[in-house]
Amino acid sequence: MSTLLRLTRRDLMALGAASGLSAAMTPLLVASARAAETINFADIGVGDPNGDWSRFTKASGWSVNLVATASYQVINIVGGMQKPLVDNNLIEVIDTTQLPNWAKDKNIDEFLGKGKPGFNFIGYEDKVYGVPTVLQGDSFAYLPEKTGRLDSYAALFDPKWRGYVALEDNYTTAGQKTGLYLKHAKLAQIANPDDMTGDEIKTVIDFLIEQKKKGQFRVIWSSFQQAVDLIVNKEVYVIDCWEPMVFVAKSKGVDAVYADPKEGYLLWAMAAYLTKNPKRSPEETKAAYQLLDFMLGGWYGATITVLRGYMTNTEAPAYAKAHPDEFPAADAQKVADITANVRRKFAQGGTWQNRWPTHVDLYESEWARFKAA
Numbered sequence: 001m002s003t004l005l006r007l008t009r010r011d012l013m014a015l016g017a018a019s020g021l022s023a024a025m026t027p028l029l030v031a032s033a034r035a036a037e038t039i040n041f042a043d044i045g046v047g048d049p050n051g052d053w054s055r056f057t058k059a060s061g062w063s064v065n066l067v068a069t070a071s072y073q074v075i076n077i078v079g080g081m082q083k084p085l086v087d088n089n090l091i092e093v094i095d096t097t098q099l100p101n102w103a104k105d106k107n108i109d110e111f112l113g114k115g116k117p118g119f120n121f122i123g124y125e126d127k128v129y130g131v132p133t134v135l136q137g138d139s140f141a142y143l144p145e146k147t148g149r150l151d152s153y154a155a156l157f158d159p160k161w162r163g164y165v166a167l168e169d170n171y172t173t174a175g176q177k178t179g180l181y182l183k184h185a186k187l188a189q190i191a192n193p194d195d196m197t198g199d200e201i202k203t204v205i206d207f208l209i210e211q212k213k214k215g216q217f218r219v220i221w222s223s224f225q226q227a228v229d230l231i232v233n234k235e236v237y238v239i240d241c242w243e244p245m246v247f248v249a250k251s252k253g254v255d256a257v258y259a260d261p262k263e264g265y266l267l268w269a270m271a272a273y274l275t276k277n278p279k280r281s282p283e284e285t286k287a288a289y290q291l292l293d294f295m296l297g298g299w300y301g302a303t304i305t306v307l308r309g310y311m312t313n314t315e316a317p318a319y320a321k322a323h324p325d326e327f328p329a330a331d332a333q334k335v336a337d338i339t340a341n342v343r344r345k346f347a348q349g350g351t352w353q354n355r356w357p358t359h360v361d362l363y364e365s366e367w368a369r370f371k372a373a
Helices: 009-014 054-060 082-087 106-112 117-121 153-157 171-184 198-213 224-232 243-251 282-295 298-308 316-322 329-348 360-372
Strands: 029-035 038-042 063-066 074-078 130-142 165-168 217-221 238-241 265-274 350-352
Touching (some): 054 282, 054 298, 106 130, 117 350, 130 153, 130 243, 130 329, 153 171, 153 238, 165 171, 165 224, 171 198, 171 265, 171 350, 198 360, 224 238, 224 243, 238 243, 265 329, 282 298, 316 329
Parallel strands (some): 165 217, 165 238, 265 350
Antiparallel strands (some): 029 038, 029 074, 074 265, 130 238, 130 265
């Protein structure tokens, strides 16, 4: 998402003390047990099931209040942020024995288990800190009426589409996809696009700057709506973006296609973290775990898949199919199709998005050089 938002070092500093995380984190999906029997929940638009938390309330006795600011108990962001969060003593190890749905979600062991590349999205130093909530594999979108069929990231740099290409303003997405392309095209010596060396990062940025100076990119986009508008208005023919943007464009009558690139996908997951908070009561901790477990359940997973277009957990398709009163046949099929498609992406592979690369400072400075060029 493929990042939904970026947590930079500045954001990390804004987290503040673990007992009262700063309101600067309000763009995140968060939950906080602030008042008795209530969990305050602020959302970026991905993890909120359109305000319907009635099932969680009925099962737990805790209501969920959608808020803009809070003292956070749970943060749900694009995963892979364990190192800075753990190093700053801001999150707790997850006790998976308190999550009955953990073992039911086969995606966790298959894609995010210990020893798998995806473990870096939920774990750190052999310990689990994040509860995966959505999974996805990203590539790029295109308008076949303008370009014909495309199956390579090379399309982002093809002079035929000069001036009709857009990239996301994010080195962990656009930058990493560029590294993946250069490696597969044998245009640069890049060992691991998911964690590039200093020289490799500079090579990627030099390439992007060269493309930028040639006028390849119409815009470097920075918001979901901006990217959707670029597609819907046909201001660009090829765009580095997230698949849900294509779903929105299609709903508006635009024949946009999300590419199946031969180089593979940028794989990622969102993870919910339990913050360290010495003031949190045992009852609040129990409620936080109940919320995390609820988010691993079939109803929540199916609802988020229908609303947002991401794969969630392996209970979701079966739940949607078994409850036609809640999920009409078309919605149940949508959950099944999206789940199957994303699982195909993970099987195909590519590169896992790296939210905190070894040379993160250089990544940031080099991306700033690209933007300033």
